[in-house]
Amino acid sequence: MTQTLENATSTDDVFPVKGVDHLQFLVGNAKQAAHYYSTAFGMTCVAYRGPEQGYRDHAEYVLVSGNARFLITGAVHAGAPGSDHVAKHSDGIRDIALAVPDVDKAYAHAVSAGARGVTEPHDVKDEHGTIRVAAISTYGDTLHTLIDRSGYEGPFLPGFVARGPIVDRQPAIDAGLQPKRYFQAVDHVVGNVELGKMDEWVEFYRRVMGFTNMAEFIGDDIATDYSALMSKVVADGTRKVKFPLNEPAVSQRKSQIDEYLEFYGGPGAQHVAVATNDIIASVDAMRAAGCEFLDTPDSYYDDPELRARIGEVRAPIEELKKRSILVDRDEDGYLLQIFTRPVQDRPTVFFELIERHGSLGFGKGNFKALFEAIEREQELRGNL
Secondary structure, eight states: EEEEOOOOOOOSSSOOOOEEEEEEEEEOOOOHHHHHHHHHSSEEEEEEGGGGGGSSEEEEEEEETTTTEEEEEEEEETTEEEEEEEESSSSSSEEEEEEEEOHHHHHHHHHHOOOOEEEEEEEETTTTTEEEEEEOOSHHHTTEEEEEEEBSSSSSSSOOOOOOOOOOOOOHHHHTTTTTTTTTTEEEEEEEEOOOOOHHHHHHHHHHHEEEEEEEEOOGGOOOOBBBEEEEEOOOOSSSEEEEEEHHHHHHSSOOHHHHHHHTEEEEEEEEEEEEEHHHHHHHHHHTEEEEOOOOOHHHOOOOOOOHHHHSSSSHHHHHHHHHOEEEETTEEEEEEEEEESSSSSSSSEEEEEEEEEEOOOOOOHHHHHHHHHHHHHHHTTOO
């Protein structure tokens, strides 16, 4: 059963957010990870900070694609802060940083509402201006850094220096061989939590950030013959920031959430959905650069019920079929989506590409097809 829940936005927003400022990935080798996201995801490196700038613990690369911004951080010596995170989780998302208009007000409200403060509000300065930051914890070892960069004009954060792209894609762009951007923004970030904890974290986002329960997916909508999970989506009033939260459900075999929790070593961000305005061009370019996507059987596209339900979409169904792109329609419109395989050796973090045409949903009609595709991968790994 699926429900769409609170849609009204509050005029008295206790925790206003402007959007996702950046996602910080803690990785074992920042240089190689930055090269991968530059090559396979078409992102552009715009800033760097490391030992050369007097920061002795880490090498950090900032990559952008449209409004999406990834901070790739790797320790450069044993015992550096964050190295224990990589040892426990492997490469993963440590920080879902949020841009807010008032760091002090947001932090004070969050802590008073029961959030654990990690870093109190303070200024960070350099010759480019001042950034106000603070941080609170959320599920697992994940953080929400709160950032106000309205008084800053540098390339990213104080201490970072501007730098050029790691991979020069301009000749291919000029030749029409690649799109300029493979994606334009972060659409949503999905968190996996332990059995029985989903409602607790939904309540956390309601109480701490004033987020509303945008939708929930339970029962047959989100189960296969072998595995099951439950999911609820929390979002701010503007729907700019959306966090689906998943927990495992009792089933015959190990679900994708169980597998994630086992291999990640606890709760964390499972996947990032990035918004693209041309999913076909993006998938073609990313696949050619080595990015691996989940396969969808031909029977999905040959199903007459699917074709009747989705109606006319911008791309012929045969073009979607060739690329394993899924399609779903709801009362507001339709969307196209596809999911990568995990982007590291542990079967944990992966990505979704999503192209929206009016739909505000998350591809409910594709859940079973997606989960069956993930189960095929789990079976190959011996983890189903």
